[in-house]
Amino acid sequence: MAKELKDLTKRSENYSQWYNDLVIKADLAEQSAVRGCMVIKPYGYAIWEKMQRQLDDMFKETGHVNAYFPLLIPKSFLSREAEHVEGFAKECAVVTHHRLKNDPDGKGVVVDPEAKLEEELIIRPTSETIIWNTYKNWINSYRDLPLLINQWANVMRWEMRTRLFLRTAEFLWQEGHTAHATKEEAEEEAIRMLHVYGEFAEKYMAVPVIKGVKTANERFAGALETYTIEAMMQDGKALQSGTSHFLGQNFAKAFDVQFVNKENKLEYVWATSWGVSTRLMGALIMTHSDDNGLVLPPSLAPIQVVIVPIYKNAEQLQQIDEKVQGIVNALKDLGISVKYDNADNKRPGFKFADYELKGVPVRLVMGGRDLENNTMEVMRRDTLEKETISCDGIEIYVKNLLKEIQANIFQKALDYRASRTFTADTYEEFKQRIEEGGFVLAHWDGTPETEERIKEETKATIRCIPLEGDKTPGVDMLTGKPSAQRVVFARSY
Incomplete structure (x- = not known):
């Protein structure tokens, strides 16, 4: 590593x-x-x-x-x-x-x-x-x-x-x-x-x-x-x-x-x-992002696909270069940004770790055996899963994979937010949830005094009054006064 x-x-x-x-x-x-x-x-x-x-x-x-x-x-x-x-x-x-x-x-x-x-x-x-x-x-x-x-x-x-x-x-x-x-x-x-x-x-x-x-x-x-x-x-x-x-x-x-x-x-x-x-x-x-580095959505990644060759000698590298060039061209024709890293001043292991750290969504690897079998190893950055794929039509496979990665990391973030979004009806429950971290949906009486007191006591602020979602009225968890709807509280950057 x-x-x-x-x-x-x-x-x-x-x-x-x-x-x-x-x-x-x-x-x-x-x-x-x-x-x-x-x-x-x-x-x-x-x-x-x-x-x-x-x-x-x-x-x-x-x-x-x-x-x-x-x-x-x-x-x-x-x-x-x-x-x-x-x-x-x-x-x-x-x-x-x-x-x-x-x-x-x-x-x-x-x-x-x-x-x-x-x-x-x-x-x-x-x-x-x-x-x-x-x-x-x-x-x-x-x-x-x-x-x-x-x-x-x-x-x-x-x-x-x-x-x-x-x-x-x-x-x-x-x-x-x-x-x-x-x-x-x-x-x-x-x-x-x-x-x-x-x-x-x-x-x-x-x-x-x-x-x-x-x-x-x-x-x-x-x-x-x-x-x-x-x-x-x-x-x-x-x-x-x-x-x-x-x-x-x-x-x-x-x-x-x-x-x-x-x-x-x-x-x-x-x-x-x-x-x-x-x-x-x-x-x-x-x-x-995760403990291995950046995880970038394909839509915004400067390099969407990186290709790394593994070779024994200059002759094998030349053969891989010739094979990979056609794949690079096919990916570019589909509007995919691709980098072929055949530089000989860094080991493949270093390159793998470096591109992982930089969040490149898809990594393709071609070695001597892949060259013989007309295959490439494909690794997706979001899950770190690897599989071996035929080079025939690999550009379409990669294009679909990038869409899948984009959707997956959004869904993962959405699921995480759902798991850390809570409702609170009492101030004690509210303080406990804020301490745990996440979004807390709670009623607020609409006064700056109540808002300021909650901020002073819990370091949580009202992030927004949501435009969509539950508009059911209730009572303020702190003052007991009427509240038009729940608002989003959280600690913030």
């Missing part, structure tokens, strides 16, 4: 350390010289690119177009929407000067005190303010609406305690910002994008999610309503995996974005914003 795997902490021993080990050893990312910021390595970035490409296609199918807005935001812009600035003030990185100069003492460079900015600039924690200031110039009439724009960008939110992918000071994301003529259109847009995120998570990431509405306490700063998809990780904790916000007219009023409606009257625009980030990488890792 390769050294990388020997050093991988087991999930049962220390889940948090297992996650950190896996991100590093699978070559996904590493800490950078800048505190709290990460370097996303090529293999990790290749997964993010596949996510990005698929999401981008889905956004464009729903009528959205991409644009790009500045990284730096004038400080005064953040002052215009009070709730928004309060929500992000403690996380903002501030640019105060525009120039360096040589240190007179010869010790490198120093900030030039003469180059102080008249107004400080904020490195974007999110882009509502700069975008709505721009929309003021773009929107005049109802004919200019709806405006459906997405931005792929990086943002900075100063974090004291960071974790690769899950919580870093700088991260990559997309942020959609749309403008509408009516409240109904904007609300419809916010919910539409929530369903896009839900479809992406389940169909491509193979991560089951609960779709719901955030409580007022958990809402995005400046939003009237925040919709969320919540996923369960293998340690029973929740991970907020995407949010979509109905912003009402708050930002339109803050930046005076009005339009002439069909009745020839001035009206403020209705807005949404929505986003997912590189945090999805964390969700992908923690939902599916």
Whole structure:
């Protein structure tokens, strides 16, 4: 077994350390010289690119177009929407000067005190303010609406305690910002994008999610309503995996974005914003992976199939090369990404362990006997099961196997979530279930005071008020007051 795997902490021993080990050893990312910021390595970035490409296609199918807005935001812009600035003030990185100069003492460079900015600039924690200031110039009439724009960008939110992918000071994301003529259109847009995120998570990431509405306490700063998809990780904790916000007219009023409606009257625009980030990488890792390394859904795996030859001499390798080339071509013709690793600087055993660690869904092996018998050994990463298959039609077999793996890892995650989802009617039962880990469906009286008390006493938060499922009213487990429906509680990342 390769050294990388020997050093991988087991999930049962220390889940948090297992996650950190896996991100590093699978070559996904590493800490950078800048505190709290990460370097996303090529293999990790290749997964993010596949996510990005698929999401981008889905956004464009729903009528959205991409644009790009500045990284730096004038400080005064953040002052215009009070709730928004309060929500992000403690996380903002501030640019105060525009120039360096040589240190007179010869010790490198120093900030030039003469180059102080008249107004400080904020490195974007999110882009509502700069975008709505721009929309003021773009929107005049109802004919200019709806405006459906997405931005792929990086943002900075100063974090004291960071974790690769899950919580870093700088991260990559997309942020959609749309403008509408009516409240109904904007609300419809916010919910539409929530369903896009839900479809992406389940169909491509193979991560089951609960779709719901955030409580007022958990809402995005400046939003009237925040919709969320919540996923369960293998340690029973929740991970907020995407949010979509109905912003009402708050930002339109803050930046005076009005339009002439069909009745020839001035009206403020209705807005949404929505986003997912590189945090999805964390969700992908923690939902599916095991003690042998990553388990990637075929839909997002940079390499879907790896082929490794086992040979005695150069002549046999040449024969295997010739045989495998036809299989590689046939797989590529079916749109399958395949790597043939015939490099002679690593032993087959090392390659097996390495590709297992990196979560490649299917491994094909051809040795001397396989060459004679026109067969290959097939191993699927999700179950580690092996079988020997004839090379005749193997590309169709592999194509179907990839679909089966995609479905299987989704079902496995769904079954796991079901096994760790509980209902609780008493506070004692609730506290016990939260301690065990998982989602707890319990009644809540709708007050922020009760929500806050439960959070303080159990470290559990209301992840969402589910959009679907049981809507039966009841009574709050803590206060005994009426409750409209059960909500989802969990400890979270």
